[in-house]
Amino acid sequence: MSLKARVSLDAQRVIKESFQDLERTLSINDRVSLDGTTLDDVREAIVQVQDGLKARGVYRNMRRLMPLLTGLQYYSQAIEVLCNGTPYLPWVWAPIKLVLNIASEYVEAFEKIIKAYSRIAEPLARFEMFDRAFAGNKDVQQTLAVFYSDILSFHKEAYQFVRRSGWRLLFLTSWGRFQRKFDGIIEDLKAHEDLVDKTTNAVNITEAREMWDKLKLWREESQTRLAKDEAERTVAQYRAVVGWLNFDDSNQHKVFDTIASEAQKSPGTCSWILQQRQVQAWLRCNSEMTFVVLQGGPGTGKSVLASQIVNFLRSSEQSLVISHFCTYSYEESLDYEQILRSILIQLIRPNTDLVAHVYDTLVLKKRVPTIQVLEGLLRDVFGAGSSKSEYIHLVLDGLDECHKSAQPRIVKILERLVSAAFSSGSTICKVLLFSRAAQVGPKKGNSKRTICLSDEKNSMTQSIEQYAALRLAELRPRLAQMRIDDADMKRLEAQIASKADGMFLWARLVLEHLENNMFFRREEILRVTDALPQELGAFYRQILANSTTRFSELSIQRARSILGWIAFAERPLRKAEFRSALAFSSGNPDVDELPPPYLFDMCKPLVEERSDSTFAFIHVSVKE
Template structure:
């Protein structure tokens, strides 16, 4: 009995890798349909598609695929030894059945796919003339395995193309990119076809072993260079398109990043005080990759820490990398952050940023077709992008959206933005492949509540226990930084713990009030232990009264000129169109005297005198510590 042919284990591993890569891409339901599919099944499916097209008066000649089926039949015989005992063999033809069925609903796409599939036939025809002894050779097996890898890569590209969300919408703009990828695979198949020919001529020559190995290595190097070159060109083209879109929309993406970073910095300074929100029951349902809990309103009073909680949620989602996470933070400090058109454009860019096909689609609509980016146009692009956002046919795509401070916008913007979010949730659901989840963090607002009917509400006033624990931890951290000074007043660690607890209870969920009390303790001079310990009860409970007390304390020894200067600083922060950087602010204060010949900037210590009502952000701009100070609530 003759021994079975030896198997090249590297070749088997190449086939296994290609198979698993395609298997991961294909959805579970499609995987079940494809397994055990025979070549005859694919032939029958092609004829069935032909009959269906004829019934729709869109007859297409499916006989063009017969050379492909014949080539695959001959090729399958060459890799029998490599595929024995595995599920690998049917996957060289099974995906064709599915791709033809899906694409037949769109005749223009179907025609192009038929043509590229037909091109595979030519390199496969060579296998009709090879004898069994040839493809039992281990060196030849490695080249045969590369054919398998290329064919499955071809199927993967075709499958992903027709299985992604709204693929018909993206067909015209994306086909060129897919055509280049298909061409690259076919080029590789043809190169390996020539290598097989050369091996066939030299297979009986003992000295050819070294030559074949060298040729195969050169081929692999060339192949990788082709892949790298194509990837580089594609990346450069997409980057150019994205920058052109950003320029056309006139969006400064750094604004949203600055706002987020400023709030995130505040969260770092109070580390551990906002993590409780991730374990809150309604919020856990919203964070999970489940189709439930798609729309949540996070309500809280001014100063309750909503923005810090929102950044904590965004950072958690981004770290987990389980979904596309989008965010927008509205604040009076940056007027454009409250503009509806700017909000729209920000979300559009966040949606398409990591998706080459969506970038190409938006570039085509806005720049190739020169459409004016009106609210209506951008809204439509956002909804199209949501429907088409699913990249992986085997997994549901999740989009998490966080908007903070929407109540700082006018009521029309509140209503329009909320309604758009609802439409995005519906658009994702209708795609069948994407789930969109929205979190709006704001004060209770009739405009938002009305537009977000039947949404879940997480009210911070119902989370007093969590907030009290968080504020107590924050107060304990802040007071521990003053331990050296406090010990000189005979304030013990037990006193600090008790003081933290009393600050947290009296704050009643108001992080801002606790912060102001702690700033008061950090910035004032005390002679007696009781002055420290009585602060929570002595200081006004209402924010407005506390602001007045702090301002009175700051200005109590100011002369008239100093009062005018602090007033000027506060007015610049309140009414400037955008936050001023330190150098700009110092220049503005210097020239406020009305003397155009001023050569010196105002001193930096002026800003320190306004603490704790204002703060310098990480980007060197100044802002009030909270929107409630601006009078723009």
């Protein structure tokens, strides 16, 4: 029987998949460094590391690893038949050299890693007495392949632990998780050590196969249980961190959903921003364009554009996406400290090690999360890096809505986070900031880039024209009664887009004016853009004047009360809350009836009811 015929394909598959899994984990340079590494190379490297530690006055007994190398030598002879013609075999020992060289820079971690590696020697000792005649037994090969898989899993965990740039920072808080993984691998190795003996005994071949099936099931259950325990531990720590920070992101979700829904009502009107040259460069996962400021006047749709960029990034799943939307509707969203908390929570949420680190730093040590503590934590976790390249896209909208004193602090911390990530050597953080203010743009010699919506007139005009076409299509039955044909519709769309001068909000107000007013003649429709103010403030005043012309003094007071509650409430009020607030605004505690809901309709279009039944101005500029 040929050697090829005696090789278990299932065993080879396990070995190949284990090799490829570790290969994907290693950096290109580290993969190259492992090629051709012999056991003697590893022994020599261990001696060199020991000499280096001794020279630093931190001598460590490296002879503890010799039984491991001996065991690997005997094991390699047993598995050689499964690795013929492949690069798989040297990877059983080669990563040890790499891991020890890196870990030797931090003695406390080095000691723990040596102890972990030395534990592999015990289950490998069995192979010193292994009869190589059994190497062609397919049942034995299955067990040998599991050994290979476990050893490479051990290397992978050790490599990931020491290769991330911030591993010293995370060592104390993340070692426990790695220790539990190491323990599981060692336990699996010991279980399969007994299986080797039973499989090589022809008398117990049936018993060995039964044991193999049980071990396979136990292995799967053990891995599932470990993953579940780790997930539950991380969730508990994450919740504790959120509680310690007293952070609630539900309002951010509401803000984002409200803004994103505006784009969904007018599909395609925002897609141009994803084709904009500088935005495309920022979106790419590379080190170019790490800090971009997108500037635009009030009502130009910056927030909607921001939401579309965030949605695009999240759907691509190429990077970690962090977003924060500053809005007057939720006062806490404008607070500098809350912005720091928002960024921190989103950064650590998908990362078990970072959750553990922040949990230990804040919760276990009972540290008050002051601004200084939060800034330091953010710099640390952004600089922690990873064993592989990672990208973070951070989008912050509405900087101009924050207090003027907070704006430069926000810009400064974002710049520092970009620098901290870059210094890690493995993480790139790219910031996109939306604002009106020109002062956040690049200074001389600054790496920030600026995109001005005023320079994107063609795209903005086409987008507004498309928006107008969608809204006018809804009014077509009414407009047709005044002999407005397709040519008139096109003309009106172009007029609105041209007069809007990049302001989506102005176009929206014009279209709502068309929807909510009475027109007799075709000419009135076609001249509507000439009859309305082009400046937003004047437009608001005209809308307000038209709405209140026939109001009594009492009605005007009530309208002011509605607008005042919207402008100065700490958060948007729901309809029931709003009606109660209006009822008690007079100061009379004996209220037996709430104001009717139709009152809110009389404040349109400056006031709108959102999908969550809260009320807000159509734009922050109304409040201003």
